[in-house]
Amino acid sequence: MSHATPPAEAGLLRIQEVASELGLTTRAIRYYEEIGLLKPAARTEGAYRLFGPDDVERLRFIKGLRDDAGFSLTEIAALLEDEVARARNRERFRATDDRDERRAIVADATTRIDRQIETLRGKIERLETMVREADARRAHLQQHLAEIEAALEPVDHHDAAGGAR
Amino acid sequence: MSHATPPAEAGLLRIQEVASELGLTTRAIRYYEEIGLLKPAARTEGAYRLFGPDDVERLRFIKGLRDDAGFSLTEIAALLEDEVARARNRERFRATDDRDERRAIVADATTRIDRQIETLRGKIERLETMVREADARRAHLQQHLAEIEAALEPVDHHDAAGGAR
């Protein structure tokens, strides 16, 4: 009955395992690789894709940007482009001994992260504006309730039940 | 040269005026009406759509949810379904004199707004988690920078330049 077949490789997952761990489909993962969001995955002898923990983390990041933040894959690509540059930087970093150069590389990486954070904060700002507006509508409703409780003639607010436009 | 033709009606805007005021296209507005996000707009004698301030506000709300929050039109419909119910409540509110009933209606409206706020807050939460993760990566980089400045042998962190997965 049970016929599980985990891969022998150490810490490497096959596409379906990654997919169900992250709540993605295998097609989506292949698609992300197809459009360059992922570096081409490692392969087994027989061309099965194998994903390491880094790949899984990157996919989790992508899923977060897509589901939680609602970014399009194009926007995600822009945010990840920075990551690619950072990967290149990692190489350059290891390749040099020059203190100034290393400092510059790390500073550059910091700038890129700062840009990501700014993008996210911008989105948060706009969402908070919407929450404030909703709060205002809520307050308006509470005002109405108070009027009712006070047995006042209901003020003609043109919007009797506190419309949220 | 200038050949503007504002509508004679009081406070009512034609579709293109609404569109440019909100940064939408006329097609998008018609589409939103088509799929039921908007109630069918008022019309002139010759079937031109006319939008009042309430309609404009609703469209602004929709645009905010789409652009700022990244919700799909389906999700937006779910959030606005509450608004439709509230509109019905408005009717019921005006139709009754019973204090308890009015209180109940307003309380119900409050609940609906609270749900909207919760949805938005949930999204903010998830975004803030992502910001915290990015901040952690940033801190990791600063740590690296400090090591460089201190002229220490760079620790082999396996991720020399501070990888952001």
Added chain:
DNA sequence: TCGGACATTCACGTAAACGTCAACGTTGCG
């Protein structure tokens, strides 16, 4: 009343982000 700017309703086209099916190869327990 006439013309140009704006509107209307089909209807088909498109880009993004996958879904789905076919035809075929791989892995690995029994």
Added chain:
DNA sequence: CGCAACGTTGACGTTTACGTGAATGTCCGA
């Protein structure tokens, strides 16, 4: 080594959210 479960690459289909005409009607200042 057999075969069931899983994987691979095309390639075409689907949904969402509109874009883009075409054919036609409306509004309104000159």
